[in-house]
Amino acid sequence: MLGQLLLHYRVVEKIGEGGQGTVYKAIDQKLGRTVVLKVLPAELTVREANLKRFEREAQLASALDHPNICTIFDMDEANGLHFIAMQYVDGKNVRQLCNGRPLELDSALRIGIQVADALAAAHVRGIIHRDIKSGNVMVTDAGQVKILDFGLAKLTGPDSSQPQTEVPTRRVNTDPGMVMGTIGYMSPEQVRGKPADHRSDIFSFGAILYEMLSGRRAFRGESTADTISAILREDPPDLSGTNPGINPALERVVNHCLEKNPEERFHSARDLAFAVEALSANAGTSTSAATVLRSLPAAKRKTRELIAWSMAGLFLITAIVLAWFFLRRPAVVEPTISFVVAMPKDAVEVSSPVISPDGRSLAFVVTSRGKRSLYLRSLASTEAHPLPGTDDANSPFWSPDSRFIGFFTTNKLKKIDTGGGPAQTLCDASNNYGGTWNADGIILISLDTKGINRVSADGGTPTPVIPLDESRKELAQAWPHDMEGAAELESLAIVQQTRERTEHATNERMVARVVELAELCERPIATPAQTRALLGLSA
Numbered sequence: 001m002l003g004q005l006l007l008h009y010r011v012v013e014k015i016g017e018g019g020q021g022t023v024y025k026a027i028d029q030k031l032g033r034t035v036v037l038k039v040l041p042a043e044l045t046v047r048e049a050n051l052k053r054f055e056r057e058a059q060l061a062s063a064l065d066h067p068n069i070c071t072i073f074d075m076d077e078a079n080g081l082h083f084i085a086m087q088y089v090d091g092k093n094v095r096q097l098c099n100g101r102p103l104e105l106d107s108a109l110r111i112g113i114q115v116a117d118a119l120a121a122a123h124v125r126g127i128i129h130r131d132i133k134s135g136n137v138m139v140t141d142a143g144q145v146k147i148l149d150f151g152l153a154k155l156t157g158p159d160s161s162q163p164q165t166e167v168p169t170r171r172v173n174t175d176p177g178m179v180m181g182t183i184g185y186m187s188p189e190q191v192r193g194k195p196a197d198h199r200s201d202i203f204s205f206g207a208i209l210y211e212m213l214s215g216r217r218a219f220r221g222e223s224t225a226d227t228i229s230a231i232l233r234e235d236p237p238d239l240s241g242t243n244p245g246i247n248p249a250l251e252r253v254v255n256h257c258l259e260k261n262p263e264e265r266f267h268s269a270r271d272l273a274f275a276v277e278a279l280s281a282n283a284g285t286s287t288s289a290a291t292v293l294r295s296l297p298a299a300k301r302k303t304r305e306l307i308a309w310s311m312a313g314l315f316l317i318t319a320i321v322l323a324w325f326f327l328r329r330p331a332v333v334e335p336t337i338s339f340v341v342a343m344p345k346d347a348v349e350v351s352s353p354v355i356s357p358d359g360r361s362l363a364f365v366v367t368s369r370g371k372r373s374l375y376l377r378s379l380a381s382t383e384a385h386p387l388p389g390t391d392d393a394n395s396p397f398w399s400p401d402s403r404f405i406g407f408f409t410t411n412k413l414k415k416i417d418t419g420g421g422p423a424q425t426l427c428d429a430s431n432n433y434g435g436t437w438n439a440d441g442i443i444l445i446s447l448d449t450k451g452i453n454r455v456s457a458d459g460g461t462p463t464p465v466i467p468l469d470e471s472r473k474e475l476a477q478a479w480p481h482d483m484e485g486a487a488e489l490e491s492l493a494i495v496q497q498t499r500e501r502t503e504h505a506t507n508e509r510m511v512a513r514v515v516e517l518a519e520l521c522e523r524p525i526a527t528p529a530q531t532r533a534l535l536g537l538s539a
Contacts (some may be wrong), residue, residue: 116273207258433478
């Protein structure tokens with residue numbers, strides 16, 4: 001596709017892809033502007049439902065003229081490909097801005113106000129988004145918000161051209177209803193496959209606002225099933241627990257959005273926008289903030305917590321007595337855990353297993369019917385499920401927070417969120433020999449003749465960190481492994497590759513290279529004797 005001309009749009013860069021199409025950056029040669037093309041692959045146009053959904057997105061989004069909603073320029077077909085041309089937004093999405101940390105309060109509120117205003121404008125026109133998430137909210141360098149991806153949007157007003165149940169939507173297998181949206185941001189009614197109205201968008205907004213204020217997702221489990229269970233039955237941790245200085249009124253606004261029952265949420269996005277805007281001026285002290293605080297219902301989670309503490313008090317004395325008996329028992333030695341990874345259906349090979357840093361999940365590569373893909377399994381379960389968008393995957397590795405899995409394809413480095421969402425391309429990575437992800441958001445990768453390179457976990461251009469030493473006849477540095485406070489394994493992996501492929505390397509050179517690489521990494525290293533032992537060399 002790169003360099004191809006679709007009518008007067010020249011494709012220059014692939015941005016991403018998902019179940020609803022592939023997204024490209026392109027140049028409008030008529031008007032000389034940068035645009036985004038969302039292309040429906042030719043193989044998907046065989047089903048009329050895919051075309052209808054594609055056209056529906058363009059029609060609904062183009063009906064909205066709002067500064068905080070991505071503008072649709074055109075919808076057309078060329079060379080057998082159907083595409084939507086839309087505004088190119090140069091910035092970062094909310095997930096990238098947070099990156100595991102809370103935003104500044106003023107920034108979070110400015111973004112929240114604009115998102116709420118945009119939703120209010122859409123809801124007035126009878127349009128609900130149904131896939132509001134941190135990855136669909138872009139923020140430019142100037143601070144302007146743009147809501148993207150109306151691929152699941154539905155028209156609920158009386159001028160809808162077809163019944164709601166016939167509007168094509170993305171499906172996640174469930175029974176008896178349909179689940180529409182992104183796991184982790186969906187409302188309880190969406191999870192159950194029930195009809196969703198504008199209050200479902202308000203729930204998703206609450207999840208985004210919570211993420212901006214805390215730096216973590218409101219609902220997240222070890223697996224998709226765990227996340228769904230949390231949405232249906234659990235409340236996220238109190239914001240005041242992660243940030244004691246947060247305005248109580250703001251916390252109650254977030255909780256009001258995240259009520260399980262739609263009837264108990266804000267009745268409109270306009271009311272929500274007013275509440276957030278009222279709190280943005282002088283958090284905690286203004287008259288408007290106090291008015292908002294008084295108008296909101298008392299948080300139900302506080303009542304539940306009070307009941308829980310009361311019940312705990314009833315068992316306190318019994319617990320003390322039982323504890324006395326248990327403390328007298330000898331310590332139990334934890335047994336070694338052994339388990340078998342069952343071959344998925346039609347699989348011919350399972351390879352490259354990697355356990356998450358938190359010890360709760362296992363990722364591995366499955367070869368089936370001539371294709372490779374990533375599978376994920378919770379160690380508390382016997383079932384594994386494939387991760388979509390990981391075709392041709394190899395050499396997987398985890399992020400330190402156990403949230404993402406990095407992996408290679410034939411010529412790309414990618415990452416995928418285990419909580420849901422499409423795989424993201426980070427950089428070109430031909431002839432790779434493994435990677436590792438450190439706590440600073442840096443990924444180290446081995447690239448054949450280019451040695452060890454580093455690239456941001458958000459993507460970018462790889463830059464050399466440890467080049468090959470031609471004077472020592474090094475041919476490759478493979479399988480880097482970042483460890484807290486120790487570089488031995490990282491150095492050992494590099495040296496082993498040299499040892500296997502270079503006949504002229506001596507034992508003493510390998511020992512010296514381990515020490516040298518460790519100093520280059522600025523990390524502690526074992527003594528020469530310990531290093532020889534690690535390498536399996538004689539003293």
